[in-house]
Structures are given as structure tokens and as C-alpha cells.
Amino acid sequence: MKNIIDELSWRGLIQNKVPGVEKQLKKCTTIYVGFDPTSDSLHLGSLLPIIILIHFQKLGHKSIVLIGGATGLIGDPSEKKDQRIFFSLETLQKNTESIKKQLSKLLDFYSEKTELLNNFSWIKKISLLDFLRNVGKHFPINYMMSKDSVKKRIYNNKNNGMSFTEFSYSLIQGYDFLYLNKEKDCLLQIGGSDQWGNITIGIELIRKKTGKKAYGITFPLVTKSDGIKFGKSEKGENIWLDKKRTTPYKFYQFWMNVSDKEIEKFIKIYTFFSKEKIESFILKHRKNPEKRFLQKKVAEEITLWVHGKKAYEEVVKISHVLFGKKYINELLFSLDEKILFSLYENIPHMKLPYKEFAKGVFLLDVLKKSSLFASKSEANRALNLNSISINKKLIKKNIFLHKENLIGKKYILFQFGKKNFFIIKVE
Structure with a gap:
């Protein structure tokens, strides 16, 4: 044996x-x-x-x-x-x-x-x-x-x-x-x-x-980047296996954002690849770490195992929409309702009554209600620093939101910086 x-x-x-x-x-x-x-x-x-x-x-x-x-x-x-x-x-x-x-x-x-x-x-x-x-x-x-x-x-x-x-x-x-x-x-x-x-x-x-x-x-206990162990009763944010508590997208992105040093440890711990295969993966990753080969490999293996093939395929599409660089604005407006709803479920979101939207709503008023900013003044500072995007397009002033901003006739995607997203659903 x-x-x-x-x-x-x-x-x-x-x-x-x-x-x-x-x-x-x-x-x-x-x-x-x-x-x-x-x-x-x-x-x-x-x-x-x-x-x-x-x-x-x-x-x-x-x-x-x-x-x-x-x-x-x-x-x-x-x-x-x-x-x-x-x-x-x-x-x-x-x-x-x-x-x-x-x-x-x-x-x-x-x-x-x-x-x-x-x-x-x-x-x-x-x-x-x-x-x-x-x-x-x-x-x-x-x-x-x-x-x-x-x-x-x-x-x-x-x-x-x-x-x-x-x-x-x-x-x-x-x-x-x-x-x-x-x-x-x-x-x-x-x-x-x-x-x-x-x-x-x-x-x-x-x-x-x-x-x-x-x-x-x-x-050994696995700890988060702040040194606190993962645990049911630990304070702070945890990564749960239940998709209602941690969405498959957030679960997947956790692995995608692990540091290069940690991911070399995690691929040994969290996957069943052989020693020879893992060593070859590490060498490949070290040649071009910016491509995040190890992060993708671990994220794929564990997301498939915990959440299944269907959820994995959806989060890959969502990740491409959120982090892709070519023709993303055009891609957003071509997405079907199923993927849009999955996007809505997997990232921070809120609903906006159509009556309220139809009366007219300014960008800063929506950002104030979102989880992206603590106050309207904070959102305004980010806007002045050219850090806000709507549907993957950079916005430089407090615009009036209207029907033309809706994706699939009911969604608007907001972005602050590179990794912070928020979506509203108008209905």
C-alpha cells in the first residue's frame, strides 16, 4: 500500500x-x-x-x-x-x-x-x-x-x-x-x-x-490573508460552500485572487493532482505569473467539485463579462436573460422599482444606495477621479440614467475601480 x-x-x-x-x-x-x-x-x-x-x-x-x-x-x-x-x-x-x-x-x-x-x-x-x-x-x-x-x-x-x-x-x-x-x-x-x-x-x-x-x-489550519482561520464562528467574511451564503462567482473569484505564494500551497492542499503534475503546473505558472495559470487551475477544480459543471460554466462567463477587455460593452447588450440573471444573483445588487426609474434617477443617487460607497460625497469623489463605469463604459459626470442604459431592458452594471461591481434590476 x-x-x-x-x-x-x-x-x-x-x-x-x-x-x-x-x-x-x-x-x-x-x-x-x-x-x-x-x-x-x-x-x-x-x-x-x-x-x-x-x-x-x-x-x-x-x-x-x-x-x-x-x-x-x-x-x-x-x-x-x-x-x-x-x-x-x-x-x-x-x-x-x-x-x-x-x-x-x-x-x-x-x-x-x-x-x-x-x-x-x-x-x-x-x-x-x-x-x-x-x-x-x-x-x-x-x-x-x-x-x-x-x-x-x-x-x-x-x-x-x-x-x-x-x-x-x-x-x-x-x-x-x-x-x-x-x-x-x-x-x-x-x-x-x-x-x-x-x-x-x-x-x-x-x-x-x-x-x-x-x-x-x-x-495545519488554513488562514485567510489577515491571518484568521476559516471557521463557522470566526469574525469577518468567510467563504462558505452554500451558494446562498457565498455565491459560486464569489467562491471562484476567491481562488482567482489568491497570491502567487499562497496558490502554490493551495494547489497541493485543495486538489488531487499528482506531485509530478503539480510541479509542472508550478513551473509553467512561474514563467508567466501574470496569466494566473495556477489560480485558474485551482479555481476550476474546486468550483467544479463544490458547485458543479453548470455553475462553473456560468461563473466563467460572468468573469469574462466583468473582467474581459475586448468588445465587452457590445457583449453585455447581447447577453440573454439567463446569464444576466445569473450575473445579478452572483454580485452585489439591488432592485429599483420601474416607477422610480421612469421618473428619472441620477447616477450619484443610485451609487449612494449601492454597496460601493458609504456616502454620496464619496461616490462623487470617485466620479471626479474617473473611477466609475456604467455597463463597462467610463463615466465622467453625474448623468441622468434612462432606458438606453438598460441591458436586456432591466439591468444596469456599475463598476468602481478594477474589481468592485454592483448591478441594479429595474422592474
Whole structure:
């Protein structure tokens, strides 16, 4: 069997591993990864464990995807400065169904290699006293306090500290590993680097309760350009897999705008191309980086995988319309309603009642209402600096918008600078 550790290592997908895991992985092994349903969508960070599971599956290993219906009620304190917001059982159930649908598009749960489970199905059967006697007794407070997830939370938040509820999270996750070990012969858990403490508690619990050796592997957390990790509860803008939260166009453009340094890392992490192919792609990109060959290659692969062929083809057309340089004004007015509506759905937009438009509206009044500018004076300054375009034509004064400006009899496209777009729909 091919060495999966070597495969993941050159891709940059291993941060920590339990000694002896290489020997275990020479045999068919069952691996598990968990997702707490604290949002109705997965995000770019969530793709990493899924990608790692697929690498394992390709080499003949089995995998379990665990939805944390129980652990989601508590909230993992790892890398969190404050206590998580508690979700109702109803909300978590809705989120679970949504995440299941996303996972089903990315993984094949009909094969013998992959299984989808929910820890609520066994955690709900355990009484508090039984849990404390059978699990809690194995872990001294000093051992728990030594975990980074606990230390960081307590010392970084001295006023509020850490609740007992959150303190118990790692024990419940550890019990999940024990349960899967007994019921499914699961020997390996994978997770982000912030999960190392939780994973090792599960390994220790298995050793104490069964005498068996279990293993863990963590991967580095992927961060945004500001250094903040991708995550459901992180502040700021996130890149979601749900097209309602992050449009396919915005998803595609995220990859197109990744720096040259980052894209060389991301093509190893987020695609399944071979080492030889990736090295040849990198060399080709370095010869003409301005053509953004790697960005296009990664954007194509991941958008096709997450959103499908139809959505990918639409975003390519939209990107050509927005960023093309030749005959774009003429192309805009030749687009059919389907592509125009897709353009409208994928970039910032608003509706303008036809009655209001028919009475007459000035460019600056529309720009003030758009997401491009915070105020009319700010929009006016941009206009004076020749930074505003309507339907890909530069505008130098506060013109009166009329029917001739409408694309397909109902749309007007606005642009500020090179990458900021806004579209209105008149109806």
C-alpha cells in the first residue's frame, strides 16, 4: 500500500501525528473526522478533512464522517476567546440536515468505504453519573488543565474563565473515539491542529478502557490573508460552500485572487493532482505569473467539485463579462436573460422599482444606495477621479440614467475601480 503519510506530508497536510501511525496505515484502517453542526454550511476550512479522507479512501482505507449533534450543543472551546453561543436542538437538527446534503455531494456514502453517523444517537443514552464514573474518573484535573485549548482559554480570558460545560467538551469527543473504536474498529482520528488536545484525550481513553493503541493526525489550519482561520464562528467574511451564503462567482473569484505564494500551497492542499503534475503546473505558472495559470487551475477544480459543471460554466462567463477587455460593452447588450440573471444573483445588487426609474434617477443617487460607497460625497469623489463605469463604459459626470442604459431592458452594471461591481434590476 502506498505510504499515505508521505503523500499527505508533501502536500502540507500533516502537522502532528501519533508515533507508530505509519506502521498501522500499512494495513486497511478506519479513520474518522467530526463536524459540529454549529452552522448550516461548511466552509473552506471544512474541505481539508474531507480531502484528507478522500486521499485515505483512494489508498483502500475506510472512513467515518461524524456529525456532532451532541457536541454541537456544548461547543468546542478550542482556539476560542469567548464561550460559544448555545444553539437549540431544533437549530442543530436543521443545520445537521443541511450539512449532510453538502457532505453527500462531496463524499460517496453509498460505498462501503464511507459511513455517516451522528454522535447524538449514542450520547443521548448516557446518564451524567455514568459518564462521570466511566469517563471522567480517568482524567485528573491537572491533565485536563495542561491541554492548550484549556490553557489558552483560561489565561486569555481571565475575567470569564471557562465554564464546566466547555471544559467537558474534550471528554465527550474522547468518548466518541472510544465508541467508534468499540463499535466500528476505528483506530485513527484526524482534525485541525486545534483538535490535538481533544484527539489525544480520546487516544488516552481508549488505552485506559481497552488497552488498545489508537492514533491521531492533525493538519495545519488554513488562514485567510489577515491571518484568521476559516471557521463557522470566526469574525469577518468567510467563504462558505452554500451558494446562498457565498455565491459560486464569489467562491471562484476567491481562488482567482489568491497570491502567487499562497496558490502554490493551495494547489497541493485543495486538489488531487499528482506531485509530478503539480510541479509542472508550478513551473509553467512561474514563467508567466501574470496569466494566473495556477489560480485558474485551482479555481476550476474546486468550483467544479463544490458547485458543479453548470455553475462553473456560468461563473466563467460572468468573469469574462466583468473582467474581459475586448468588445465587452457590445457583449453585455447581447447577453440573454439567463446569464444576466445569473450575473445579478452572483454580485452585489439591488432592485429599483420601474416607477422610480421612469421618473428619472441620477447616477450619484443610485451609487449612494449601492454597496460601493458609504456616502454620496464619496461616490462623487470617485466620479471626479474617473473611477466609475456604467455597463463597462467610463463615466465622467453625474448623468441622468434612462432606458438606453438598460441591458436586456432591466439591468444596469456599475463598476468602481478594477474589481468592485454592483448591478441594479429595474422592474
